[in-house]
Amino acid sequence: MTLVSNDGTFALGFFSPGTSKNRYLGIWYNNIPMQTVVWVGNRINPINDSAGLLKIEASGRIVLQVQNTTAVWSTNTTASVQNPVLQLLDTGNLVVRDGNDTWKNWDDPSPGDLTYGVELEGNPEMVLRKGLEKYSRSGLWIGSRFSGGPSSPIFDYEFVWNENEVSYTYFLKNKSVISRVVINQTESARERYTWNPETQSWRQNIIIPTDYCDRFGLCGPNGKCDTNNLPVYCQCLTGFRPAWPERWNSFDYSGGCVHSKPLNCQEGDGFIIIGNVKSPDTTNSWVSKTMNLKECRDECLRNCSCMAYTNLDVTRGGSGCAMWFGDLIDIKQLQSDGQDLYIRVSASEAVLMAELKKKPKVNLAIILPTVIGAFLVFLLVVRYIRMRRKLTDEVEEENPSDKENEDMELTVFEFGTIAQATDGFSFHYKLGEGGDTTKWTRIAVKRLSKSSGQGLTEFKNEVKLIARLQHRNLVKLLGCCIQGEERMLVYEYMPNRSLDAFIFDQMRSKVLTWSKRFQIICGIARGILYLHQDSRLRIIHRDLKASNVLLDSEMNPKISDFGLARAFGGDQTEANTNRVVGTYGYMAPEYAIDGMFSVKSDVFSFGILLLEIISGRKNRGFYLANQSGNLIEHAWRLWKEDEPSVLADDFLVETGNLSELLRCIHIGLLCVQQHPDERPSMSSVVVMLVSQNELPSPKQPGFLFCKKPFEADCSSGNDGPSSRNEISLSLLEAR
Known part of the structure; x- marks a missing residue:
């Protein structure tokens, strides 16, 4: 049995997903050769054979039975109708249907623990949850979109938010496009697909979480996540420092950050602006649609618990007011289209930041040449002090060809220069480590471990070999350092790591x-x-x-x-x-x-x-x-x-x-x-x-x-x- 919608887009019937032999009642795209199921009825109680019966009771309830007796699924609608009719709408919906559309995986349509929808705790935003835990969220609605992402070229959005209703709707700009949303339990993601008739396949357009920084609360209280800040995603907000520095330097960001200087609400605090961010978690937030930005600032300043504020609507120059109280959770740095967030800091911190911003642009005409000149002097000094050491030692008996190698020169950096460049080999800038080395940034410095059983032989070997090699797919060696027991190689920096x-x-x-x-x-x-x-x-x-x-x-x-x-x-x-x-x-x-x-x-x-x-x-x-x-x-x-x-x-x-x-x-x-x-x-x-x-x-x-x-x-x-x-x-x- 198959029931087709009036326009032929959708079909209702029995199917077996993936490699499963179980039978389920479902709805799928009728005009696409690849069977793509969008809804399942008896997801928890599959039919083990082909003997399934779908019927409509006088009450309007839809029931799926096995062998005409045992009900394995039914709708919860009990509206009485004289002539009940089962209708599959052109939208792909039955008149009465189960609203939970997530599957555990492609072979098992039983409900999973991943959910997505509008949440009203604090102020409304879209939230993806794994069980009871927040997994990813959209940020506040800011007039034409949510603050966590850009507008879509495929959809128009409508967000109703008033005393009587909160609802989110999206419409396809091109009505001929076939699109669907999937809650992917396996990948823990909400995915949007459109059908490509040329390749006869579904193409993924949107995935949430979009990237690593869309994971909820990744950087702890008052931390900011930035995917472009490789290799360390998490940073403290300006005016804040790690609450637990040792843990933070060990990449444990759960403790988050605290103010660098204590607040003094009675004597007056200040605000600094952080641009292009996804607004913080709205659980402890308050909004006003009538306040302007100045009124919003004054109101926040009067409340000692208010830690940040911003415009509620960024369209047409900005309007409305949103405030956050207590710790700021789940802030993500965006490259564009984000919100400007005003964060509360001590008055002295705010003055310092204001002074830095007040520097007249004409000063660049003085500062920039000075910096460039200093850099050129530095290069000349490095060239002057470079040591023309000859690395002519034999590598080992396994490399007999090296006996014929010509003497070569390589820039040899002083230990202090590299230590300064890596901030004293700070753990914060560490890229990774292997059996005998530790690597640092921004120049990539490979520092051989003093306890390594290898070390000197491999060091000489690498210097001799890679210094001669020039190819776009080989890392470039810039120099080396030998001082006492310290041996380091200086490479060009690779921002995306390994x-x-x-x-x-x-x-x-x-x-x-x-x-x-x-x-x-x-x-x-x-x-x-x-x-x-x-x-x-x-x-x-x-x-x-x-x-x-x-x-x-x-x-x-x-x-x-x-x-x-x-x-x-x-x-x-x-x-x-x-x-x-x-x-x-x-x-x-x-x-x-x-x-x-x-x-x-x-x-x-x-x-x-x-x-x-x-x-x-x-x-x-x-x-x-x-x-x-x-x-x-x-x-x-x-x-x-x-x-x-x-x-x-x-x-x-x-x-x-x-x-x-x-x-x-x-x-x-x-x-x-x-x-x-x-x-x-x-x-x-x-x-x-x-x-x-x-x-x-x-x-x-x-x-x-x-x-x-x-x-x-x-x-x-x-x-x-x-x-x-x-x-x-x-x-x-x-x-």
């Missing part, structure tokens, strides 16, 4: 669309090709992983960390070592087990990285219910079952270039094949990525049956016995 911070983070991964990921994949491949083929020496990186791929402001990838790299000279293609170093989860089997490394070792690591970028999951620590093995084994299993797209992150499959994505999975499996000779070279990989030529079928990957590659029972998969070097292992943790 690749792993995006692909393995549930929220930030959405920033990397498939087109951006493909761009990153191609950039990494070109960088490795340069190392293997186009540089003066053939360089084997030996530690390719997501945390060693840095991203610049435009998300261009740059390979970093050459401390473990080795250079080959002449016709050398492989080498053997008694000391295996690298990161578990990325090592090629012949290297981890037999100590043999070559360009094909890097190809294997690139294959792992490729599969991680596509799946959003780490090879190490990979877990899937009811299945064993790592990410490689999972990918291989799906390949053999002819379902490789299941490996990819769902939103990449839905929004990306599927044929391009499947080709990359194919290339990844070719790169992680068991035997090095069967893996493609990086030059072949680069060609494969950009061409449409047919690819060879991949063979069994390496480490397919190994829980850990260094356990006694772990085999590299060789068919026959093999002689093995006695080697020592130095594993680095993947960051």
Whole structure:
């Protein structure tokens, strides 16, 4: 049985979602080939067979029964009608319907704990909740939109807010567009989709939370979240300081911030303005639609509990008044279209900020040349004091080609200069740390740990190798520092940190669309090709992983960390070592087990990285219910079952270039094949990525049956016995 709306847009009937065999009563788009369900009736009590009956009682109640007896679902409407008619409206609604439209997941339409709607606590705003907890919110309605986001080119909005009614409605500007809203329990998000008839797919237009800073209360009381302030999102509001500095510097922002100088309400406080923000949580707020901004300020100043105020309506020059009392919660910095928020601070703090703003613009004509001149003098001084140290020590016996290296010069910075640039190596500016280094910003400084078992050898090695390398997909070394036991490398700063911070983070991964990921994949491949083929020496990186791929402001990838790299000279293609170093989860089997490394070792690591970028999951620590093995084994299993797209992150499959994505999975499996000779070279990989030529079928990957590659029972998969070097292992943790 199927009931279709008058205009043919929607249909009502029975269906089975996803892979489920259960039957449900639902409504879906009738004129779209991809079945997209928008409403479910018996979501809690599915029908296990096809014997379901939908009927209308005389009372007007709609009932779904199994075997004509047991009711598994019904409406709560009991209005009496003489001739009840079940009607599916052109809007997609039944005359009486269940109002809860969230599913637990795509295979289970039973209600989840995610809800979205207008909340009236304090003053009205749209709130997304997980259970009882606020998860994300819109900010106040400010005349034409909510303060937390820009207007939409697709919709017109209407927000009714008076003594008798609060309601929010949106209308499609183009009536021919098909659009729907989904509460995605799996991603904890509210998503807006429009149907694209050309690609025959749903395209995501809006997602809430939009980014990491849309998570409610992330930076604690009186904190501000700014996604453009990488790597530290949270900042104290101007005039405030961390309530618990040690916790704050350890990235625990729950304690929030307090006033830098105490308020004195009786003697008079002041206000400073913070522009372009989403208004604070409205729970403890008050509004007046008749006050102007000056009256709003005076009223707030008279109330010692009032901590901030602003215009209620920002259209047509601004009008109305909104005030907040107590701590300010969940402020987000926007780039544009936000509100100007006036925050209460001590009178002296307000005077100081006012004086700074009163500086006449003409002063820039004096200040700017002075600053530029001082900077030029600084550069001259640095050039004058630069030390022409020759790093001619032999790296180690594994790099015989370095004996022929020419002497080179590299800018050597004084320890004090770097300490000043990093604010005394403040924890606040720390980017991350690995097994033997700590990294800092704004120039990126890699400071070798004094307790590291590696250190000097790797330091010299990295200086010698990377100082010679020039490629857009390799990080640029600016200089170094050697003073006592201190050894530091100074790199160009990468504002978006490392690749792993995006692909393995549930929220930030959405920033990397498939087109951006493909761009990153191609950039990494070109960088490795340069190392293997186009540089003066053939360089084997030996530690390719997501945390060693840095991203610049435009998300261009740059390979970093050459401390473990080795250079080959002449016709050398492989080498053997008694000391295996690298990161578990990325090592090629012949290297981890037999100590043999070559360009094909890097190809294997690139294959792992490729599969991680596509799946959003780490090879190490990979877990899937009811299945064993790592990410490689999972990918291989799906390949053999002819379902490789299941490996990819769902939103990449839905929004990306599927044929391009499947080709990359194919290339990844070719790169992680068991035997090095069967893996493609990086030059072949680069060609494969950009061409449409047919690819060879991949063979069994390496480490397919190994829980850990260094356990006694772990085999590299060789068919026959093999002689093995006695080697020592130095594993680095993947960051």
